[in-house]
Amino acid sequence: MNRIKTDILIIGAGSGGLSVAAGAVQMGADVTLLEGHKMGGDCLNYGCVPSKALIASGKAAWAQRHSEKYGVSDAAGNADYAAAKEHVQGVIAQIEPVDSQERFEGLGVRVIREFGQFISPTEVQAGDSVITARRTVIATGSSPLVPPIPGLDKVPYETNETLWELRDRPDHLLIVGGGPIGMEMAQAHVRLGSKVTVIEGDKALGKDDPELAAVVVNQLRDEGVVIEEGTTADEIKGRAGAIEVVTRDRRSIKGSHLLMAVGRRTNTEKLNLEAAGIETTKTGVKVDGGLRTSNRRVYAIGDAAGGMQFTHVAGYHAGVIIRSMLFALPSKAKTAHIPRVTYTDPELAQVGMTEAQARKEHGIRLEVVRFNYDHNDRAIAERKTTGFIKVMVYKGRPVGASIVGHQAGELISLWALALANKMKMSQIAAMVAPYPTIGEVNKRAAGAYFSPRLFENPTVKKIVGLVQRYIP
């Protein structure tokens, strides 16, 4: 048995774990990192990176088929599904070195390629090593949730972990779940030439503002995706190439392939948390505001912490706990300034409160300002005028922003900055945005807040009248 003493032990080398490791080791801590599977975790290997790469293939095919409006004749836009998947692997391969064992060992991190499990409140076993750490970080991420739908265990199905291996284009992809995974993959596949049916138990993109979700849902429907809402997949039948989903209302929906995209479950089963006195909740490891578990020497971050499940959240959590672990300073993880984006076309982006949440919180004192993409000159030039922004404002400060449209994911960063720093609408309005950019949408939303105050204000009119009378 190999005994190791270390300052910081990190379990899981995904977005969260790697960020802690890189930060802590470069600030002088002795760091040990465990990874039982692939370096880089879900985001690099099975999540953000492959999904965004496949979306890029779909976009390229779509652009070829829809170029007539720019004076360039439409082309067939026929996609080679296997080649698109090679492109996906190529993108992963290009990013991989940044997350590699070699890079982290080069930084001075002790990397052990084993799954870890607690054997006591202060010890973790990984292979033949027993590690005692001053502080331990659970960064074990999450896996696809596969619900016990009758018949599912008897048919082949894809998840976000297997989809990237598939080389034969599905003739008809059935997707159970209309959340971000389901909707992003539905559009990528329909654009790459598959028929696609989404079966969603409630509302597609149901966690988002329904007014924005409707824009995305309508676009996908226009592109040919069949979206069945309000009905769950209650039974699965068939065999490879001929899958049948029987819905709650006893309809039979047939397709060639099945993708399960109904949410996540956190990876805690291998950790033997009881041995360390670490409690869990329904969604993940139980943490306090500073991301400490019920064992004060152990933190949980990223997907494992059971809150918002995004790569940038895992990275943010890393910063929060580094402050607390390395400098013993108080540090709290907040959520109000965390953005999220669904990378459909158009994209859907949110930070802070949605309109419904803000109305509930602030009642009639809430102001909602809007601006539509069809008044943005760059959007008109690029013929990407579908979409709008709305900003929820309370006492002169934004408390939420929702954007659906071209590059919404890029535009939301400004509002993430504003919310993180409690900025005023006047500070956004003071910004000069270059013309013609999609980014002017943000400036115009801020302008929409001040327009009525300036242009429909009798006092302003009176002052201007007076000043004009007296200046030479």
Ligand SMILES: Cc1cc2nc3c(=O)[nH]c(=O)nc-3n(C[C@H](O)[C@H](O)[C@H](O)COP(=O)(O)OP(=O)(O)OC[C@H]3O[C@@H](n4cnc5c(N)ncnc54)[C@H](O)[C@@H]3O)c2cc1C
């Ligand atoms: C299809 C898909 C698309 C996504 N797209 C986006 C996106 O566009 N933007 C975004 O922000 N987020 C996206 N996400 C979410 C994002 O991937 C996750 O939020 C992020 O990967 C979480 O990081 P993490 O460090 O918590 O966990 P992970 O990245 O999952 O890393 C956890 C690591 O821990 C390892 N591990 C588990 N148990 C143990 C153990 N006992 N011992 C040792 N190692 C262990 C695992 O093997 C894994 O490598 C997407 C997710 C999916 C599934």
Ligand SMILES: NC(=O)c1ccc[n+]([C@@H]2O[C@H](COP(=O)([O-])OP(=O)(O)OC[C@H]3O[C@@H](n4cnc5c(N)ncnc54)[C@H](O)[C@@H]3O)[C@@H](O)[C@H]2O)c1
């Ligand atoms: N762009 C991004 O940032 C991005 C992209 C993909 C995934 N993610 C992350 O991964 C998480 C998981 O994504 P997801 O889409 O799997 O989960 P999700 O929980 O967001 O959506 C799952 C959907 O499946 C539906 N559902 C559940 N059981 C069903 C059933 N039996 N039949 C029909 N519908 C059913 C739910 O109503 C829900 O709308 C996201 O919440 C997000 O944190 C992020």
